[in-house]
Amino acid sequence: MSASDPDSSDWWRSAAIYQVYVRSFADGDGDGTGDLAGVRANLPYLAELGIDALWFTPWYLSPLADGGYDVADYRCIDPAFGTLAEAEKLIAEARRLGIRTIVDIVPNHVSDQHVWFRAARAARPGGPERALFHFRPGRGADGELPPNDWESEFGGPAWTRLPDGEWYLHLFAPEQPDLNWAHPAVRREHEEILHFWFERGVAGVRIDSAALLAKDPYLPDFTAGTDPHPYIDRDELHDIYRSWRAVADEYDGIFVGEVWLPDSERFARYLRHDELHTAFNLSFLACPWDAQKLRRTIDETLAEHAPVGAPATWVLCNHDVTRTVTRYGREETGFDFAAKAFGTPTDLALGTRRARAAALLSLALPGSVYVYQGEELGLPEAEVPRDRIQDPMHFRSGGTDPGRDGCRVPLPWNGVLPDAEPWLPQPSDWSAYAADRQARDPGSMLGLYRTALRLRRTEPGFGDGPMTWLPPSGPGVLAFARPDGLVCVVNLGPEPAGLPAYETVLLASGPLDEDGRLPRDTAVWLRGPHILGRSPMPS
Structure with a gap:
């Protein structure tokens, strides 16, 4: 299966999936809140971007105490976003453009208004x-x-x-009471919810906090090192997901699990052939901009997926973490919730250069890839005024944690500030990031993503499949080969780096220097003559 085969039943193994945070994507009715009408109006933009599927964070009826992850009714679209009929139209219209839909299910808890x-x-x-x-x-x-x-x-x-x-x-906010998954009615209700959305044409389901559902029935105090953990990764979960898989198989649907686990063997259990199809690779998302650490993370990710034959997933950012451009411009380039703080210095020029290189790195790796809305525009983390912050993480921290609203600010579609005040304020200088402006500039971040996603879809060597590390040409250089002569080189080192012999530069995140070397914090895709025409290389 390659990225060039989007209509295959195994499309998910190589898919480029775009995350839509509806409230901040596009405002179709001018009330300051993103909605389904805004998404439908921008389906041509998404098709031109070159993605294979849309993952929608919760769009259900919700008091929005936690950005929609407090669901009051799974069978109803929140009126702020539209109607169920509009959602059905959106699913169908996107599919006609070759774009599938993945919805978000939050099984650990519901809203206190449920x-x-x-x-x-x-x-x-x-x-x-x-x-x-x-x-x-x-x-x-x-x-x-x-x-x-x-x-x-x-x-x-x-x-x-x-x-x-x-x-x-409530493992999260008080407005999000945890369900008792030992109760048969809870299991039955969620299987009916899966049927409901698969019947409406969705291609898959992303499972929020997938490792937290089952609890020790005695609810004991937690002691570090206790095995099994009283509420994380309990064995009972696998029976739940096997029953879910039976539902998905009726519709050729797929599951994506949000699974944060340090134990690779335990992680892989969720990806067995009769459970989930894929799981988020959150270690890659949190990894610092460091060649050695990135290579180790990539190796460990591929190794933990290999025993069960599941494809890896790659993601640089989502609705919960600091945007890539900002994070990569900081002294500490990894991501850690505990390290978030107001006023952390950022070099946006440096961060943008690294984010462009990271885009080519992630899109060249084997498996599927996720793009969070606005990453293709190179948006930085916004500084949301304290009196406008809505994230419960901020309030539960006593106001010390800036929360996650900085990566949830509505997208700038054009250089004009919106007529209605957005639910989160847009920085005044974001006109420089506007999608319409970048669409006219092939060298923009949007231009880079469009070209990279087109190549990823049309070049058979990309997507799911093997990869082989190549000898680095200098310190801090990552180089690997994919089938059909494709080579990716990323220079994270301090000096320009030489390139392996190649026939063509397919795409670079920035220009090569006058000597044909790869500058620091730059990535390039090559077609190398030394491996042209060979069969796929062993991993």
């Missing part, structure tokens, strides 16, 4: 409505202490007490 939780909150302690969640009496003389010591992913305790004295579990 009908199930509203009924549970109104029920008496011990009532059957509460069995769908994790309700417990507190500890202490009067039950005034949480049932255990678990911490929320957003900071603070993972428990909230109701007026009747019982506590409920």
Whole structure:
């Protein structure tokens, strides 16, 4: 399977997938909030970009306490975004352009406004409505202490007490109560939700927080090193995903899991032939701009996928992390939630140069690749005024964490500020990044992505398949070969680097120097005569 075969049933093994954060993508009705009308109007832009699928972060009915990851109704589009009929039209119109749709399912928790939780909150302690969640009496003389010591992913305790004295579990915000996956009604409901969306033509489902659903039924305190963990990567999860896979197979649908696990053998279990198809490669996303560390991450990623025959995925940024241009322009170029801080200095020129090189690196690696909206425009992280921040990570940190809103600011489609005030303010200097302006400049970040994605689709050697590392021409240089004579070279070192013998420069993230060498923080795709016409090389 190669990237040049988008209609194959194995399309997902090599796909270029574009992440749409609907609220910030395009505003179709002028009210300051992105919507499905805005996405539909820009489908030609997405088709010209050259992507194979769209992954939509949650577009369902939600109070938006956590950017839509607090779902109140999975069968209803939030009115701020449109209607279910519009979603169905969007799925069909995109497919006619050769673009598939992936929706986001959040199985670990629901909104506190979900009908199930509203009924549970109104029920008496011990009532059957509460069995769908994790309700417990507190500890202490009067039950005034949480049932255990678990911490929320957003900071603070993972428990909230109701007026009747019982506590409920939420691994994220209090507005996101965790479901009890030991209850058959929870499993049945989610399988019906999968049927609902596959029936409407979606090609796949991205599973949020895929390793967190199952909990130890005793909800014990967490002790570091405990095996198994009381709520991460428990063995019960695999039976859940095998039942989900049976549903997806009815529709030739695919699953993408958000799985953060340090143990490669445990990670690979989720990618067995009867479970998930792919999982996000989050170690690559968090890796610093360092040749040795990137090579190790790439090797480890390919090695952990190999035993189960699953393709790797590559992603530089998403709706939760600092944008690539900004991150790569900082002294610390990796990503760590704990290291986020207001006012961190950034060299945007340096970051942009590295982001251009990183784009060619990620697009040349074996497997599928994800592009977060705005990455193709080279958008930096926006400095959102403190009084406009909406992310619960900011508030749960006591205001020390800037949160994730800086990578969620609405896209600039043209050089004119929008008539309606966007839900997050757009920086005044973003006209330089406008899509219409970049579309006229082949040397822009948009021009680079368009060309790279076109080559990735038309060159059979790209996409899923083998790769072989080549000897580096200097310190800090990564060089590898793909089938059909394709070679990618990335210079992360301090000095210009020589190139291997080649016939043609297919694409470069920046110009070669006057001696034909590759400058620092630059990448190039070559066709090398020394391997032209050979069969695919062993990995």
